[in-house]
Amino acid sequence: MTANQSGPRKDGKSAGISVFGTGQTTAPHDVSPDLLTGREIFSSNLPALFNPARVWESLAAIQADTRSKTGNGLFLEASSHPAATAFDILRTRLLRGLAEKGWKRIAVTSPTHGCGKSFVATNLAFALARRPASRTVLMDFDLRHPEIAQILGVKDDIDLGAFLAGHQPLESEFRRFGRTLALGLNTHPISQASETLHDPDTVVALAAMIEQLDPEVVIYDLPPALANDDLLALGPSLDAVLLVTDGSKTSPEEIRACEKLFEGRIPLLGVVLNRAQDFNAGRYRYAKT
Template sequence: MSLVEKAIKKMQQQSQRSGLARPPERVFGTLVNTGMRNISMPDLAEPPVPERIIAIDLTALRAEGLLPPEHQERQIAQQYRQIKRPLIARAQARGADIAQRLIMMASAMPGEGKTFTAINLAFSMAREKDVRVLLVDADTPKPHISKLFGVDGEPGLLDVLRDSGSDVENVILGTDVPNLFVLPAGHRGDNATELLASERMREVLARIVERDPKRIVLFDSPPLLMTTESQVLTQIAGEVVMVVRAGFTPQSAVLDALSHVEKEKSVGLILNQSMDTGTARYYYGYGYGDAATPEADSGQ
């Protein structure tokens, strides 16, 4: 039994014993520490064209530790390929709920790798032919993505939520990475949780996914056990990707975090920064066996 399987089994047993929290249903894979769509979708609408395009400084991202060092690029890229495939397959499945295109990066504690995962998954998904990725900085207390992309303090999600007459498309930024778009966090007030929990938030997200059928929205978020903002986000996202820092986060914290996620939600787990340097693996059958087997290396 592999490291990941053992961890999941333990968590499932513990969860059954305590009767408190739910175990993860699926493991996306193991990510080493510095490691389908079949249905064609018609173009229903011309994709929205952002008013502004920002340049992404890959060197700065790498220097900040948010992209793998060059010598590990291939290995990490391969692992993200495996992580993205079931997410894309479910997002694009015939008859899929639009919520399947709202994917939240979550974790119990700070520093587990949500922002790292959001950025690397976004780059990986943006290489797909039929996907346009919108990376949303929903870490409103600590808008890391907005800072990294140099758009901290610019209008964003919170501003659109405050102003019911505004159009979210006006604050979505294009980037010089093809098919990658960014929605900054916007100006923080003291009611961010209420804004994220509002009916307006649901309206804005519905508009985002309906406006472009190829859009997949990735949310970076604050730690689940430390903020109410992220607990609210789990209710809105159709998919929750729980990032767990290997050898660091106690299982009780992971279970506690999972207890904030509704039972019917699709939840997957990434064991991040694992020192197990084997290739990333996928696990099916923890409740969601509908995803396709990852394709062979397609080079994307």
């Protein structure tokens, strides 16, 4: 089966996501009539609508200079660096917490700007993706100030807003690193970011993305929680939030303000202390979950 555009929605717009079928022909079905209604009953199941393996293969692969990225604090490959080890520990603790709750959609945010949330989100995503035969998605949802593409050195013109609005299919805007990490990057700032996240089109696009890619974990890099309402706007599409704090600047009052903001809305999975003064071997400490 070839890739086809998904059917129109009730509002007349396409969901903007290609349908990758199983590629298998449908075997003849044994048919028998329902004795009460006279309708036909098919004894065999219909084939699955999506084949995630084929969707993953459709994503354009990107390359990155791992040596230069390590010098900038990114660990795209396994490393014995103490900070890389801290992210591996964070990965394991995160997976344990997600397994206990049956969660997979995690927001990474911070109280204010400059806490290093995008670097934490990116390193965590790469740590998760280093697991063999895993599937992890990292999405840049700091729509006003997207920077993950720049962090990774990706120079492609990528418009995540077009995907969220249903104007472009998933494979046009997503990229793939290796075989286990899908990247929803963005190089076009969106001025009406909060309104975009409130839009039902965004909810539809994210649900379809999860259905097609079938990831174990989705990491959303979101703006600082105290800066705007973007995190709350995306709340219905999230399972939990990971809070990144800066050991040199984040105040206890800011952490408490975030906890109050999340309370009753989005579960707080843990806190990552970045640039901790007592962690002289590296920049990060693992989360307290």
